[in-house]
Structures are given as structure tokens and as C-alpha cells.
Amino acid sequence: xxxxxxxxxxxxxxxxxxxxxxxxxxxxxxxxxxxxxxxxxxxxxxxxxxxxxxxxxxxxxxxxxxxxxxxxxxxxxxxxxx
Numbered sequence: 001x002x003x004x005x006x007x008x009x010x011x012x013x014x015x016x017x018x019x020x021x022x023x024x025x026x027x028x029x030x031x032x033x034x035x036x037x038x039x040x041x042x043x044x045x046x047x048x049x050x051x052x053x054x055x056x057x058x059x060x061x062x063x064x065x066x067x068x069x070x071x072x073x074x075x076x077x078x079x080x081x082x
Contacts, residue, residue, distance in 0.1 A: 030059060030066035039072060050075070 036056070037044040047067070050056040057071040 028069060030068050031072075033065060033067065036067045036072055040076070 031039065033044050033047050033051075036042075037047045040047070047056065051058045051065075051067070056075050057068055059066050059068065
């Protein structure tokens with residue numbers, strides 16, 4: 001697929017929404033391991049290690065394994081430097 005020079009290119013970044021109610025409706029409840037790695041700026045192997053150690057919850061098995069977004073938030077909250 002060729003790009004159109006008249007249309008601006010949009011980077012593949014997270015959508016920033018200021019209204020919390022709208023954000024809550026659009027945010028996924030679960031993400032894949034690769035998506036979680038991207039969100040935390042970690043390698044996917046690190047995410048798998050965190051799941052194995054029980055530091056991040058995961059739902060499902062194999063290719064269908066998903067990580068609840070709230071689990072990522074909880075992990076970040078526990079590891080914020082104060």
C-alpha cells in the first residue's frame with residue numbers, strides 16, 4: 001500500500017483522551033503480552049518472567065494469554081520510585 005503525500009502520516013501511538021469517562025469506555029480490559037511489553041517499554045520476555053513470578057496477572061494459556069490492564073497499573077504503582 002503506497003502512502004498518499006497529501007495525507008499526513010500518523011504515528012502508531014496511544015490515543016490521548018482528556019475526558020476520563022470517554023477514556024474508560026475506549027480502553028481495553030486486557031492486552032496481549034506484546035502489547036503489555038510496548039506499554040511498559042519492556043521486552044516481551046521480561047513480561048513473561050513477571051507473569052511466571054506472579055508480579056503480573058495473566059488470563060488464559062498459550063497464544064490466547066492476556067494481561068488485564070489493571071494488573072499493569074498495579075505493577076507500576078508498586079514500582080513507582082517515591
